[in-house]
Amino acid sequence: MKDPYAILGLDRESPPELLRARYEELRGIYSEGRFAPGDAGNEAARNLSELEEAWVTISERIAAKERTGDGSDLGYIDMLIRDGRYDEAQYKLDALSDRSAEWHYLQSIIYYKREWLSESKVQLETAVSLDPGNGRYRAALDKLNLVIGNPNTNADALNDGIRGQSQQFYEEPPRQAGNTLSNCCLAYCLTSLCCDCVRCCG
Amino acid sequence: MFGYIVPVKKELLRQDYVLYRSFYCGICKLIGKNYGQLPRFTTTYDITFLSLLVFDQLNADVQFAEETCIGNPVRRHVIVKGNSLLDRLAAANVILSYHKLRDDVIDGAGRGRRTMLRALGRPYRQALALCPGIDAIVKRGYDGLRKLEQAGETGIDRAAHPFAALLKEAALDLVGGEADGPLARLCYNLGKFVYLIDALDDIDEDAKSGNYNPFLKRFGNYQNRRQFLTDNAPALDFILASTVNRAIACFNELNFTQSYSLLKNIVHLGLRDKVNEVFASGKKLDRPRI
Numbered sequence: 001m002k003d004p005y006a007i008l009g010l011d012r013e014s015p016p017e018l019l020r021a022r023y024e025e026l027r028g029i030y031s032e033g034r035f036a037p038g039d040a041g042n043e044a045a046r047n048l049s050e051l052e053e054a055w056v057t058i059s060e061r062i063a064a065k066e067r068t069g070d071g072s073d074l075g076y077i078d079m080l081i082r083d084g085r086y087d088e089a090q091y092k093l094d095a096l097s098d099r100s101a102e103w104h105y106l107q108s109i110i111y112y113k114r115e116w117l118s119e120s121k122v123q124l125e126t127a128v129s130l131d132p133g134n135g136r137y138r139a140a141l142d143k144l145n146l147v148i149g150n151p152n153t154n155a156d157a158l159n160d161g162i163r164g165q166s167q168q169f170y171e172e173p174p175r176q177a178g179n180t181l182s183n184c185c186l187a188y189c190l191t192s193l194c195c196d197c198v199r200c201c202g
Numbered sequence: 203m204f205g206y207i208v209p210v211k212k213e214l215l216r217q218d219y220v221l222y223r224s225f226y227c228g229i230c231k232l233i234g235k236n237y238g239q240l241p242r243f244t245t246t247y248d249i250t251f252l253s254l255l256v257f258d259q260l261n262a263d264v265q266f267a268e269e270t271c272i273g274n275p276v277r278r279h280v281i282v283k284g285n286s287l288l289d290r291l292a293a294a295n296v297i298l299s300y301h302k303l304r305d306d307v308i309d310g311a312g313r314g315r316r317t318m319l320r321a322l323g324r325p326y327r328q329a330l331a332l333c334p335g336i337d338a339i340v341k342r343g344y345d346g347l348r349k350l351e352q353a354g355e356t357g358i359d360r361a362a363h364p365f366a367a368l369l370k371e372a373a374l375d376l377v378g379g380e381a382d383g384p385l386a387r388l389c390y391n392l393g394k395f396v397y398l399i400d401a402l403d404d405i406d407e408d409a410k411s412g413n414y415n416p417f418l419k420r421f422g423n424y425q426n427r428r429q430f431l432t433d434n435a436p437a438l439d440f441i442l443a444s445t446v447n448r449a450i451a452c453f454n455e456l457n458f459t460q461s462y463s464l465l466k467n468i469v470h471l472g473l474r475d476k477v478n479e480v481f482a483s484g485k486k487l488d489r490p491r492i
């Protein structure tokens with residue numbers, strides 16, 4: 001996969017406002033370009049779906065950063081985990097002496113990614129006991145107990161959830177792929193509706 | 203430690219049963235041809251599964267033949283013909299068996315296994331020459347296990363890690379692919395499963411002999427097998443179910459070319475079936491017969 005920041009023509013150090021502005025600007029350009037005839041239209045449609053995918057990743061990172069305090073150690077560790085840099089993330093976690101609920105939550109994710117589910121569960125339980133009101137921790141623990149740790153889970157419904165598409169455990173907004181598709185369908189329906197209206201009126 | 207990754211026979215389609223037997227017999231015969239008659243006894247169901255998986259993932263050429271067998275000289279069986287890939291898998295089987303026996307002997311196994319280990323010396327050296335990479339992986343795995351055992355590791359995930367990593371690396375060595383991909387993760391969890399289910403099945407033996415067992419270290423208080431399994435049921439359920447479910451989840455991410463329904467029987471049904479069998483049994487399971 002391409003670097004999502006490069007698709008925006010920016011890098012990971014860019015401020016969130018700039019990233020958002022550039023995303024909206026490009027989305028406007030590509031959305032219009034889609035209707036151009038021939039290859040130009042196809043190219044714009046491809047760019048648009050690439051852009052949407054990149055934006056999912058980037059907006060997740062921005063959200064993670066906001067959640068844990070802008071630029072804090074835990075926010076940075078969260079980003080490392082999302083980038084798949086688990087060793088680095090573990091090293092940074094080990095170095096922190098303040099072990100908050102979020103610390104245990106992040107540790108549980110690293111264990112999960114390493115397929116150490118019993119250890120992951122212990123960390124999640126600690127996170128929930130330190131911050132019982134947090135819905136993310138509880139939802140993750142419930143999934144671990146009720147789905148992944150359940151001997152009767154429907155085997156056909158289980159999916160990897162480690163690298164993208166369909167996360168089972170790691171809290172994440174729904175992936176854009178479906179949304180892009182439904183956006184396209186919606187656009188098509190609206191266009192076709194307009195055409196029909198024009199025909200009727202004419 | 204072997205014989206836990208097996209299909210559920212009553213759910214097996216006829217053609218899948220024939221395919222399974224043909225791989226099992228093919229490997230056994232090939233071991234006989236490459237290493238002599240004695241090491242044929244080391245052929246395991248687990249290596250049969252691994253072979254099916256490796257052949258499937260590589261979409262490797264499979265050729266069948268009909269041959270008779272020492273065990274049944276009258277009837278002709280369909281077997282998979284040897285080729286260079288099956289040679290490597292047969293070597294992996296010999297290497298795994300050798301290191302397993304060596305580990306048992308270091309743990310103080312009796313004269314039978316010591317004799318067997320000596321007899322496997324020559325086949326092992328031949329297999330080592332063919333697959334030095336796999337030998338290094340297996341050796342590293344068993345060395346890792348020994349270190350954790352000596353340190354009295356109490357974490358189940360940590361205790362199982364060396365064996366899990368062993369199977370993962372062996373699969374990567376045979377098939378290639380991403381170290382973080384679904385095949386690698388499937389094999390990691392299968393390795394973990396084999397280690398854990400074997401440890402749980404051996405619990406009575408280990409409690410009596412005082413050998414290291416991760417479950418005894420973790421939960422303590424062992425009176426007998428049934429009491430131990432009942433007292434710690436929720437925790438044990440989670441440990442095994444999560445390992446099996448992760449294996450199934452990774453399996454579901456793979457694309458298959460040859461033996462999907464057979465492999466699915468083993469991973470979706472076989473693993474859970476084995477867990478139930480171990481939980482329901484008051485003693486160590488007998489060797490399975492497929």
